[in-house]
Amino acid sequence: MADQQTNDDTVAMTRWQLNGQEVESPTGMTIMEAAKEHGIEIPCFCYHPGLSIAGNCRICMVESNRSRKPVISCSEKIAEGLEIETESELAVSSRNSVMEFQLINHPLDCPVCDKAGECTLQDHSYKHGPDRSRFVEDKNIRHTKELGPSISIWGNRCIVCTRCIRFCDEISGTSELCIVERGDRSVVDVFPEIPIDNQLAGNTVDICPVGALISHDFKYEARVWNMDRKDSVCGGCSRGCNVEVETLDGFVKRLMPRENLEVNDWWMCDEGRYGWRHLYADDRLSQATRDGAALADVSATAALEQLLCESGPVAFLIDPYLTCEEMHLVQGLAASRPGSSVGGWLPEDGNAANFPSGFTISAAKYPNRAGAELIFGDQVFGDDAKELQKSLVSSDFTTVVAFCGGHLSSGPGESWAKSLSSTPTSIIFSVKNGPWLEGASLVLPATAPIEKDGTWINEDGRLQRTRSCWSPGTEPFSVELVRLQTLQNALGIRGRSLSAAGIFRELAATHDSFAGHNHSDLGSPGLLLSQRPAGIAMDGGSE
Amino acid sequence: MTFRKILTPHIAEDDCHTLNFYQSNGGYSQAKISLKEQQPDDLIELVKAANLRGRGGAGFPTGVKWSFVPKSSDKPKYLVVNADESEPGTFKDRVIMEKNPHLLLEGILICCKAVNIQTAYIYIRGEFVFAAQRLQQAIDEAYDAGILGNDCLGSGLSVDVTVHRGAGAYICGEETGMLTSLEGDRGQPKLKPPFPAIEGVFGCPTVVNNVETLANLPYILEIGAEAYCAIGPEKSPGPKLFCVSGHVENPGTFELPMGIPLRTLIDEHAGGVWKGRKLKAVIPGGSSAHVLTAEECDVAMDIESLTAAGTMLGSAGVIVMDDSTCMVDALVNLMRFYHHESCGQCTPCREGTGWLEKIVHRIAHGDGRMEDLELVLDVCDRMVGKTICALADAAAFPAQSFVTKFQDDFVAAIQNGGSPAWKKRHPSAVGGAATHG
Numbered sequence: 001m002a003d004q005q006t007n008d009d010t011v012a013m014t015r016w017q018l019n020g021q022e023v024e025s026p027t028g029m030t031i032m033e034a035a036k037e038h039g040i041e042i043p044c045f046c047y048h049p050g051l052s053i054a055g056n057c058r059i060c061m062v063e064s065n066r067s068r069k070p071v072i073s074c075s076e077k078i079a080e081g082l083e084i085e086t087e088s089e090l091a092v093s094s095r096n097s098v099m100e101f102q103l104i105n106h107p108l109d110c111p112v113c114d115k116a117g118e119c120t121l122q123d124h125s126y127k128h129g130p131d132r133s134r135f136v137e138d139k140n141i142r143h144t145k146e147l148g149p150s151i152s153i154w155g156n157r158c159i160v161c162t163r164c165i166r167f168c169d170e171i172s173g174t175s176e177l178c179i180v181e182r183g184d185r186s187v188v189d190v191f192p193e194i195p196i197d198n199q200l201a202g203n204t205v206d207i208c209p210v211g212a213l214i215s216h217d218f219k220y221e222a223r224v225w226n227m228d229r230k231d232s233v234c235g236g237c238s239r240g241c242n243v244e245v246e247t248l249d250g251f252v253k254r255l256m257p258r259e260n261l262e263v264n265d266w267w268m269c270d271e272g273r274y275g276w277r278h279l280y281a282d283d284r285l286s287q288a289t290r291d292g293a294a295l296a297d298v299s300a301t302a303a304l305e306q307l308l309c310e311s312g313p314v315a316f317l318i319d320p321y322l323t324c325e326e327m328h329l330v331q332g333l334a335a336s337r338p339g340s341s342v343g344g345w346l347p348e349d350g351n352a353a354n355f356p357s358g359f360t361i362s363a364a365k366y367p368n369r370a371g372a373e374l375i376f377g378d379q380v381f382g383d384d385a386k387e388l389q390k391s392l393v394s395s396d397f398t399t400v401v402a403f404c405g406g407h408l409s410s411g412p413g414e415s416w417a418k419s420l421s422s423t424p425t426s427i428i429f430s431v432k433n434g435p436w437l438e439g440a441s442l443v444l445p446a447t448a449p450i451e452k453d454g455t456w457i458n459e460d461g462r463l464q465r466t467r468s469c470w471s472p473g474t475e476p477f478s479v480e481l482v483r484l485q486t487l488q489n490a491l492g493i494r495g496r497s498l499s500a501a502g503i504f505r506e507l508a509a510t511h512d513s514f515a516g517h518n519h520s521d522l523g524s525p526g527l528l529l530s531q532r533p534a535g536i537a538m539d540g541g542s543e
Numbered sequence: 544m545t546f547r548k549i550l551t552p553h554i555a556e557d558d559c560h561t562l563n564f565y566q567s568n569g570g571y572s573q574a575k576i577s578l579k580e581q582q583p584d585d586l587i588e589l590v591k592a593a594n595l596r597g598r599g600g601a602g603f604p605t606g607v608k609w610s611f612v613p614k615s616s617d618k619p620k621y622l623v624v625n626a627d628e629s630e631p632g633t634f635k636d637r638v639i640m641e642k643n644p645h646l647l648l649e650g651i652l653i654c655c656k657a658v659n660i661q662t663a664y665i666y667i668r669g670e671f672v673f674a675a676q677r678l679q680q681a682i683d684e685a686y687d688a689g690i691l692g693n694d695c696l697g698s699g700l701s702v703d704v705t706v707h708r709g710a711g712a713y714i715c716g717e718e719t720g721m722l723t724s725l726e727g728d729r730g731q732p733k734l735k736p737p738f739p740a741i742e743g744v745f746g747c748p749t750v751v752n753n754v755e756t757l758a759n760l761p762y763i764l765e766i767g768a769e770a771y772c773a774i775g776p777e778k779s780p781g782p783k784l785f786c787v788s789g790h791v792e793n794p795g796t797f798e799l800p801m802g803i804p805l806r807t808l809i810d811e812h813a814g815g816v817w818k819g820r821k822l823k824a825v826i827p828g829g830s831s832a833h834v835l836t837a838e839e840c841d842v843a844m845d846i847e848s849l850t851a852a853g854t855m856l857g858s859a860g861v862i863v864m865d866d867s868t869c870m871v872d873a874l875v876n877l878m879r880f881y882h883h884e885s886c887g888q889c890t891p892c893r894e895g896t897g898w899l900e901k902i903v904h905r906i907a908h909g910d911g912r913m914e915d916l917e918l919v920l921d922v923c924d925r926m927v928g929k930t931i932c933a934l935a936d937a938a939a940f941p942a943q944s945f946v947t948k949f950q951d952d953f954v955a956a957i958q959n960g961g962s963p964a965w966k967k968r969h970p971s972a973v974g975g976a977a978t979h980g
Contacts, residue, residue: 053734054888055734055931056888056889056890056931057889057890058889058890058891058929058930059890061929068928069928069929070928070929075734093925094929097891097925097929098890098891098929100925101890101891101893101894101895101898101925102890102894104894104898105894105897134918135898137898137901137902137905138901140897159890160887160888160890160893178729179729179887181887182712182714182883182884182885182886182887183882183883183884183885183886183887183893183896183897184882184885184887184893184894184896184897185887186886186887186888186893
């Protein structure tokens with residue numbers, strides 16, 4: 001999509017006037033889109049770039065030379081000779097009127113509303129609304145009820161923009177939501193005995209411009225302005241939806257989709273959205289152990305160094321959750337111990353889903369199979385893995401380093417667990433407690449997908465940057481990126497420790513597939529691995 | 544030329560609704576000629592020349608509307624007959640459907656020929672149970688007689704007509720609201736463009752015409768455009784059904800030439816203001832029109848004259864109010880209607896109609912404040928012209944005109960602690976400005 005628009009020669013342009021200025025915009029654009037390109041943000045409630053145009057909120061009305069009445073800029077298209085005023089008396093008074101109307105029946109419950117701080121009604125009210133109310137009547141009361149297992153409606157707050165309804169009609173294709181009643185009694189509801197319970201339902205809460213739809217998961221959890229945000233990528237499946245991880249005092253409170261038209265548009269699935277709960281589950285591993293006895297974090301790193309320095313050839317078992325940077329470090333280790341070998345395990349496929357909008361959920365419930373196959377070869381989860389398992393069973397290796405990450409409670413599975421426990425020295429990085437840790441010589445707590453800092457390659461071959469939800473200094477244990485580098489230092493194959501970006505630079509310099517790429521050029525939508533950043537020499541990029 | 548009734552000529556007869564009766568009075572002869580002999584383009588030109596204006600309320604030229612339908616379209620085309628007559632004070636289409644249903648069917652056939660349509664839906668107001676039954680009987684008769692169906696009147700053309708009953712929403716009388724309702728969705732107006740002529744019901748080109756409009760067609764064919772234009776004023780000619788209700792001796796539906804003086808309509812045809820009382824106000828074109836004071840009632844009942852008088856012919860629902868009427872109570876009634884009927888889609892209408900009702904209700908019930916009058920007018924200004932359909936305008940027009948033209952009634956209700964009727968029912972109530980909020 002982006003490629004087509006960068007080629008200006010092929011785009012027909014229309015000349016029109018915006019606030020007295022002669023401007024040009026691509027033909028077919030709406031006034032709102034075109035004005036935005038020229039730096040004028042026209043407010044909206046019901047408009048959403050991913051949904052059909054409803055034109056019902058009326059806040060985007062502007063003055064046009066082609067109409068006696070104000071026109072709505074979300075649906076009206078630009079045309080040759082069109083003159084639009086966004087700040088004329090008519091435009092401003094139209095906006096102010098809509099704001100006054102929106103507020104007359106809206107409760108003043110911002111102090112207890114979860115949307116406060118990220119509420120479109122608050123924002124527009126601040127900019128375009130009256131500073132006091134002329135409404136002395138009783139406000140209307142509408143229902144507050146559960147619409148489904150994860151979502152409730154606070155009807156009094158609803159401004160009837162129908163974004164959520166259009167989402168269920170057009171994006172998830174499930175059509176559970178509707179407006180019931182008429183006039184100012186109108187409110188969002190579900191049909192009797194059919195709750196909203198689809199795999200994308202959580203998005204309706206995100207796109208609700210007010211606090212009418214509330215996620216049970218986030219209700220009363222945090223004030224949004226107190227949270228820290230990290231641009232990350234969901235590790236729940238190979239789709240790699242772009243997300244924003246929001247934390248309060250170091251604890252994840254919420255995942256929100258981040259716009260990426262190449263991957264997930266504006267959406268994410270509920271499986272990914274609520275998937276972060278496993279971080280704080282009872283079976284989460286946070287304590288290193290040596291032969292079953294607890295170890296302090298520093299001692300754990302020392303123990304790792306000791307075991308590896310004494311070892312001969314090492315078997316490395318990787319998982320598809322590791323970042324490309326972590327894999328590069330593993331590969332460096334393997335190369336430094338002659339006779340070592342690398343294989344990987346994959347969790348079983350889950351359910352895939354395709355939605356009418358084109359949004360997909362992948363059956364492969366892990367984020368970086370593609371990265372592993374590029375770094376370790378395309379048989380790393382195939383023949384190499386079989387070979388590795390065979391040699392573990394026949395005790396060809398005395399030392400194994402295994403990565404058992406991810407959010408699934410099955411871990412690497414029974415047969416790998418058996419092979420690991422039969423190896424005399426087994427060092428296991430694990431996110432969870434599980435049977436695969438039985439008899440391990442050294443257990444090291446590992447980072448879950450959204451705790452990792454680095455890059456993953458999704459099922460389309462798109463290299464994407466993911467950032468840890470932890471703030472520097474608040475990590476509860478040394479992350480793999482650090483521990484593996486410390487280990488390389490101890491083994492004498494590394495001089496200094498680097499950030500994820502530094503490790504990636506090394507990777508790009510040594511692996512042809514990654515050549516030309518670097519963290520800073522990935523940008524927020526990421527890049528196809530085949531699509532090297534423009535103007536960057538092949539011998540490395542700038543940070 | 545003396546005026547001859549064409550829409551309601553025999554409604555006093557018991558069997559006026561039957562096919563037999565209709566045909567024995569020359570019915571379907573025009574449809575027969577047009578179906579067999581006339582070219583669609585000629586029909587459209589004829590209707591344009593006759594200057595037939597839509598009788599639903601907007602007064603759009605019917606022939607022009609037909610010509611908007613694309614001639615080359617591989618999609619089917621539809622005629623949707625707007626029989627959702629719900630404008631307060633209006634009961635004209637109902638008379639045609641109950642007493643002269645075959646006239647409508649003949650009009651439908653002519654329209655279908657002109658625009659090359661094979662399927663027509665009659666979207667009828669849900670409360671019109673009897674009219675729907677009569678229509679269905681007429682349709683059944685017409686199918687049995689070969690007038691509708693695969694070979695209409697032996698012309699080889701096929702036209703099917705289906706009656707679809709509404710479920711009681713005023714907004715489904717708005718053309719795009721009606722089309723969404725007909726499609727099975729929640730009846731809500733749609734953004735235009737696309738206009739129904741291009742993309743109407745089921746996404747196909749659609750003609751939407753009012754019952755009375757279509758009922759004029761056989762007569763236009765019979766007497767020709769020139770003679771038709773000679774009836775009433777040049778710019779909006781033809782016979783017209785006027786509905787007179789309210790404080791008159793003889794309320795009812797009257798077929799008269801367009802342009803008849805309002806006073807003649809009230810005094811001669813509707814028997815004058817009842818009980819010997821004096822005229823206070825008239826709503827000339829359905830409740831959405833600006834109200835006229837008694838002094839303003841020397842006006843001709845046609846589109847141009849009423850527009851010049853600052854109101855509209857609308858649906859020609861004439862509501863007469865005598866001097867015992869409290870305009871505050873009357874407005875409460877109207878505002879309750881629009882508040883109840885707003886579909887709730889557009890913010891100004893959804894919130895504005897409710898707000899207006901609450902303010903006017905408060906004035907009538909003794910909690911009015913002088914600043915409320917200005918507030919009502921300002922709220923109206925904020926509603927007019929800012930919504931997808933005209934319901935917001937329809938609610939604002941009566942509110943604006945009632946408050947400005949009958950300000951004394953409102954001031955009295957504010958100062959005296961409520962409207963006279965309310966005070967009578969609550970003699971001990973003490974009025975006072977609203978203090979809450």
